Amino acid sequence: RWDELWGDVGGDFCERLLIKKSFFFKRVSAFPVGLAEVSLLNKLIRTSLVESSHSVEILQQDPSSPLFSVKTFEELPLKKELLQGVYIMGFNRPSKIQEMALPIMLAYPPHNLIAQSQSGTGKTAAFVLAMLSRVNATEKYPQCLCLAPTYELALQIGCVIKNIGKFCADVKVTYAVRGNRVFQGTRLEEQIIIGTPGTMLDWCFKHRLVDVKKIKLFVLDEADIMIDTQGLSCQSMRIQRALPKGCQMLLFSATFKETVRAFAMRIISNPVVIKLRKDELTLSNIRxxxxxxxxxxxKYRALCNIYGSITVGQAMIFCQTRRSADWLSVSMSQDGHQVAILTAELTVAQRANVIQRFRDGKEKVLIATNVCARGIDVQQVTIVVNFSLPTGQKNRPDFETYLHRIGRTGRFGKRGIAFSMVESQSVALVQMIEEHFREYPRVDASPGAGWDR
Known part of the structure; x- marks a missing residue:
């Protein structure tokens, strides 16, 4: 019912989104699906923390060991310069994951940590604070290593370090990424190195630019992606195995599948584990x-109805394949709609430009493959459309990708709406998703029916 829907999205959400009461969805076939491209522009346009109401579980080897949480950054053993940087970033108080994780990461003696953290909850800022706290600015050699799965993510982490560490003038950062050529024999003076596994491996062992025995802190970001990408897990483990025994290990993952858990336990000894409770993985603020x-x-005609219903807010449309995204972008552009497209074959500069333009509101609609299923946080995104549901092996739903996709709306504590288009023969996919997450409201989309059915 329209009244029910309107009630769900009311308040400040409605200030940004106007859904025409008169528009309806006709009984509107799936385009052939394939493996989604993964480029992992995870946090390129995040500017604020996302508040999460999810509870967490904390597991540790010694249950008698006290664990602490904090409600303010002042309660943490942070230098004055770092507190200044935190407040300049606009973080007034720790997010839920930071409340639990920061006391563990900053403890002395150092604790190893494995943390599951949804996109946008502030985990990058958390491990950045840990790195900036552990380095000795007077020592001019690498002391912290941070591995990320992609070039773009490495740069984004570096931006967070530079912003939070703005007042730590003597702390420097460099990037072990393809294209950043450093010749053998070069003496690195930067205390923090962020990079992708392959290039970091070369810097450590082939060119011997990094003395791994002097590393104090090792961060592995997006571990779930690392182990699903051929070669990255082996490269990461080779680097980790060479680190000194007392090196602190921090591993972050958006999911906590068995493969992630097994990988983590192979490279981290006696860790404290922070994970979301399984029954709280859904996003209750998204209808x-x-x-x-x-x-x-x-499907295209229905999308145009949705597009035409957005006055101020923005929308993201997810396609399973690049071919489908290209077709949709051309079709909407030919009809005069202003849309942007983000797929893996674009260059880094092109992708960065697309995302920045969307962030600035120059395009109201972003069409993307799963390149954007993680980490794009824009307050104005009020609608997500699955042009086709994400599927994996044996044509079963990819539940995690679905969760990441719809999580692009309802950010920053706001409410959002997610629409999914399915073939009649694929309704079973929806039923599987409904059973998995235990909530999936249905809409009567029969011919001639609308929200006022």
Whole structure:
């Protein structure tokens, strides 16, 4: 019912989004799906923390060991310069994951940590504070290593370090990424090195630019992506195995699958584990709907209805394949709609430009493959559309990608709406998603029916 839907999205959400009461979805076929491209522009446009109401579980080897949480940054053993940087970034108080993780990461003697943290909850700022706290600015050699799965993510982490460490004038950062050429024999004076596993491996062992025995802190970001990308896990483990026994290990992952857990336990000894409770992985502030489709063209007409219903807010449309995203972008552009497209074949500069333009509101709609399923946080994103549901092996739903996709709306404590288009023969996918997450409101999308059915 319209009144029910309007009630769900009311308040400040409605200030940014106007859904025309008169528009309806016709009974609007799936385009062939394939493996999603993964480029992992995870946090390129994040500017604020996301508040999470999810509870966490903390597991440790010694249950008698006291664990602490904090409600203010002043309670932490942070230098005055770092507190200044935190407040300049606009962080007034720790997020929930930071409340639990920061006392563990900053403790002495250091604790190893494995943390599950949803995108946008402030985990980058958390491990950045740990790195900046551990380095000795008077010593001019690498002391902290941070591995990320992509070039773009490495640069984004570096931006966070430079912003939070703005007043730590003697702390320097460099990037072990492809294209940053450093010749053998060069003496690195930067205390923090951020990079991708392959290049970091070369810097440590082939060119011997880094004395791994002097590393105090090792961070592995996006571990779930690392172990699903061929070669990255082996490269990461080779670097980790060469680190000194007393080196602090911090591993962050957006999911906590068995493969992630097994990988983590192989490289980290006696860790404290922070994970989301399984029954709280869904996003309760996002209203989810699906409607059944007959053809790609009918999907397109329905999308135009959605597009035309957005006055101030922005929308993200997810396609399973690059071909589908290209087709949709061309179709909407030919009809005069101003849209942006983000797929893996774009260069780094092109992708950065697309994301920045979307962040600035120059395009209202961003069409993307799963390159954007993680980490794009824009307050104005009020609607997410799954042009096709994400699927994995044996054509089963990819539940984690679905969760990341719809999580692009409802950010910063706001409410959002997610629409999914499914073929009539694929309604079983929706039923699997509904069973997995235990909540998936349905909409009557039969011909001639609207929200006022």
């Amino acid at each position: 989810q709907y699906f409607f059944v489709c007959r053809s790609r063209e009918e």
